[in-house]
Amino acid sequence: MRHREWVFGGLMTALLVSPAFAATPKDTVVMAKQIDDIISLDPGEVFEFSGAEAVSNIYDKLIDFNIKKVSELHGRLVESWGVADDGVTYTFKMKKGLKFASGNPITAADAAWSLQRAVILNKTPGFILTQFGFTKDNVKDRIKASDPETLVIVTAKQVAPSFLYYCLTANVSSVVDSKLAEQHAKGDDFANEWLKSHSAGSNAFTLRDWRANEDYTLEANPNYWGKKPAVKRVVVRHVAEPSTQRLLLEKGDIDYARNLTRDDLNAIKSNPQIATQESPKGNIVYVGLNQKNPNLAKPEVREALKYLVDYDAIQRNILSGTYIVHESFLPDGFLGAIDDKPYKLDVAKAKALLAKAGLSGGFTMTMDAPGSSPYTDIAQAIQAGFAQGGVKLELIPGDQKQVITKYRARNHDSVLLYWGPDYQDPHTNAQTFASNPDNSDSSPSKTLAWRNSWNIPEMTKTTLDAVGERDAEKRAAIYESLQREHQKISPFIIMFEQIEVAAHRKNVDGFIMGPSVDTNFYEEIRKN
């Protein structure tokens, strides 16, 4: 009996005194985030939100944009760059004396190798580079180091130089330590297998460990050429449930919670230990109307439906603090972005338009939407708005990938989804929302316009021509008028733009949140 008491007492003591409530270690920043989307941390392959953030803290690019003023570019690994009069030959002069985390010098040969491998591997983000005419057969001639300090890139045809430059700020254009990577290459994989879970970069952090669905850990790069990070380590833990993230933050077991919902954010407002920071992210929430549906193909109906969404009420009641109303396809901060909001709930106008289309008695349609927050709530609010105009909307909730599968097969009536830009140039969204080079079912280009069977030869030409306009002001003007036309006639009800909010303990600050997922930087985070 005595024995049993001792064992029980010992167990309880172990439980009660275990150091479970200690704040996070002084030299380590701990974030809770949904990171189960990461499938690779190879910069030539990474294209998921969480992976992109990790990679942009590990790898450097040749040039980057000012996150406060996107139109300003600055050199990261290069000191100067420019385009020749022929309009296709670009030259980049590398900064001298910079080193990778491994200690290897950073040369133009590394930059050339990195861009070549991204084109040859041609993984998901490969199109960002191949759209300039690089192929696996020509890339070694078109992208090469003319000497250890000079990188030369020759595009297939003239484009707006800013278009190429912005594409070079994307993760796929990261500069990889070619000497280190080649030691780990298997066959012709350019070390893709190894780089999925190891790093060979030169930015402020190196990858210590990535355990899928669990966490990733970055460590300060001792050879970093910029200002050394204030913390030694950043651990990002996968915590799927926002309420759990909130509890961890309130308890001090994490420094940052990255996926709090509107309710969580309201609840922590009164906590004096916690602050929040936010930044607009380019993700656009929209409804796509499939033009295969004869009702939706009528211009009056498309316009009427835009008047049947109560944008302000949805933002206020469902999305406040996490999304703002935004009705054009370019997010804030992009070249040519506009802030026009021509639509608001106007039932009378919508009814008149429906009557003009011969549908005064209303009609029935379906909408596929992800069955997750906040889409379910947005979908129901849209349903209620449509009902005011006599349009009966049947909702079909599904897993996100299921919705996208159906969308890509063009089997929907309408769909509620979001779109995030692939790189910082306006062409990324213009191409998908406003071009459809081939409307046949077998088209290789599955732009959003194609997915909604919107056949627009003229607008497609305008969009594709815009990338060739070398004068930045003229180019911006093209996108502005393109968006205004798009707002009037397109089968897209563009509604909201996301704001990313991070909640953090007040004793920790310095997390840089830029306008895209690959401009969230940890290097200035410090713990006081």
Add this chain to the structure above:
Amino acid sequence: MARVAVGARAASAFRGVAAGTGRTLLVLALTFFGLLLVTFLIGRVVPIDPVLAAVGDRASAETYARARAELGLDLPLYQQFAIYVGKVLQGDFGRSVLTSNPVLTDIGRFFPATLELATLATILGVGIGVPLGVIAAARQGRWQDQVIRVVGLLGYSIPVFWLGLVGLLVFYARLGWVAGPGRVDVGFNDIVEPMTGLILLDSLMEGEGEVFANALSHLVLPAAILGYFSLAYVSRMTRSFMIDQLRQEYIVTARVKGIAERRVVWRHAFGNVMLPLVTVVALSYANLLEGSVLTETVFAWPGIGAYITNSLLNADMNAVLGGTIVVGAVFIGLNMASDLLYRLLDPRAR
């Protein structure tokens, strides 16, 4: 002559055992084959494009087509299945698209987390549920029975998701009795070299007392919550088995003989309840070993349940099939173990 007869009996017994083992193996192989086939077909019927998990929504047509071919999806269905089974027979379960790891590596990482959780939950559920069931039966209709019934009912009816969050709020955030979500605090990450993957066991073997205490503190709450559900089931089943036994004539006889009530209940009646209980406990344990997606989500527990579910929602079929084999093996293994226990406990079954 006698020697020949003994030899013949031994040979016939051996043949019997061999035939029995052969039959068992055949049944096992067929079960696994059926399991794989059904799971494979379900995976192909799910209206999700598996290529999307591999290359996402933005890849060029060329990249998409290459990934589709790499996944073997351009082949007829029967050929895809035949190739998969062929590889499995050589011990190659393929790679998960979502984690980029070999499926076996993933399972080796996620299953121990679930095993640890399910085992402690079962110990708690059985350790408390069985005595409660016996007491409820012995005090049938009285207040003890009513209280235990309410406890059981709550266990059945409260959503585990809600209970997990409330448990965290009370015992972690407010009272601070236990550690929060995750398997260990960040400060203890990577201290213990995984040998079995069970942190409690590994930390003990490596003499890391602090890690053990921290891991136990993280484990107690989710295990208690899952254990509560197990308790609800086990106590109800124990009660009904016991009531059944307590009505038997041998119990009346024992009482008439003047044997103490405690002895009648625990020795005579409970002795006979243990057999069917073995099956109940094995099934409850097997259910927990499948992984509990909701508990794993709330507690940020990297277990097999969330792994398989996430894989299925992305049509990551190698991961789903690999996970199914493991769960299937657990069910079959526990079934066989309970059969074995039956034989040990009940001489009639030998």
